[in-house]
Amino acid sequence: MKAEQPARIGVVTVSDRASAGVYDDISGRAIESTLDDYLTSPWQAFYRLIPDEKEVIEATLRELVDDENCCLVVTTGGTGPAERDVTPEATEAVCDRMMPGFGELMRAESLKYVPTAILSRQTAGLRGSSLIVNLPGKPKAIRQCLDAVFPAIPYCIDLMNGPYLECDESVIQPFRPKKS
Ligand SMILES: Nc1ncnc2c1ncn2[C@@H]1O[C@H](COP(=O)(O)OP(=O)(O)OP(=O)(O)O)[C@@H](O)[C@H]1O
Numbered sequence: 001m002k003a004e005q006p007a008r009i010g011v012v013t014v015s016d017r018a019s020a021g022v023y024d025d026i027s028g029r030a031i032e033s034t035l036d037d038y039l040t041s042p043w044q045a046f047y048r049l050i051p052d053e054k055e056v057i058e059a060t061l062r063e064l065v066d067d068e069n070c071c072l073v074v075t076t077g078g079t080g081p082a083e084r085d086v087t088p089e090a091t092e093a094v095c096d097r098m099m100p101g102f103g104e105l106m107r108a109e110s111l112k113y114v115p116t117a118i119l120s121r122q123t124a125g126l127r128g129s130s131l132i133v134n135l136p137g138k139p140k141a142i143r144q145c146l147d148a149v150f151p152a153i154p155y156c157i158d159l160m161n162g163p164y165l166e167c168d169e170s171v172i173q174p175f176r177p178k179k180s
C-alpha cells in the first residue's frame, strides 16, 4: 500500500522587522505549533519569512501554491491600516475567488480579546485548489484566529480534492457535513 503523503502547508510571515532579524518570528512559529497541535495526519510546513512588499508576497504565495502544491497557506502580518500593510491586497491579487467568511469570523472572534480587532483587513481566498488565509501579525492572534476558522478548513480542502486532514478532536473539532 502507498504511504500517505504529508499534506503540504505554507506558513508565511510578512514582517519588515522579523525578516530583517530585528525580532524573532514568534508568529510564524505559533502557526506551525498550532497546526502541530491540531493535526494527527502527517503534514509538512513550507516556511517563508518575507518583508511587507506586495510583489514579494504575491510571488511567495504563487510559488507555494503553484510550485510546492500547498493545499493551505497561512500568512501572518501586514493586514492592518499602516501604509506598508498590503497582505490582503497581495492575497486578493493571486486568488481566483475570495472567501470573505474567514475574515468576518476571525474579526468577530478577535473582538472578544481586543477592541482593535476591526483594524485587521485579513481575508482568505482560493488559488487553484489551495486555500490562502491571512492572520494578523501579533503572536497572540494566531491561536485566537485559527481556533475560530480551522473547524471549516479540512472540509474546504476536501471540496477542492486536497489531502484528507485528520485532527486531534480533543483540541479542535473539524466539521464535515454528512453525505445524505
Ligand atoms: N512575526 C512576528 N513575531 C513576533 N512578534 C511580532 C511578529 N509580527 C508582529 N509582531 C509583534 O506585533 C506588533 C505589531 O505587529 P505589526 O504586524 O503591526 O508590525 P509592524 O508594525 O507592521 O512591523 P513589522 O512589519 O516590522 O513586523 C509588532 O510590533 C511586534 O511586537
Ligand SMILES: Nc1nc2c(c(=O)[nH]1)N[C@H]1C(S)=C(S)[C@@H](COP(=O)(O)O)O[C@H]1N2
Pocket: 076, 077, 078, 079, 080, 081, 085, 109, 110, 113, 114, 116, 117, 118, 119, 120, 121, 135, 136, 137, 138, 140, 141, 142, 144, 145
Ligand atoms: N486576535 C487578534 N486580532 C487582532 C489583534 C490582536 O492582538 N489579536 N490585533 C489587532 C491590531 S492592533 C491590528 S493593527 C490588526 C492588524 O495587524 P497586522 O498589521 O499585524 O496584521 O490586527 C488586529 N487583530
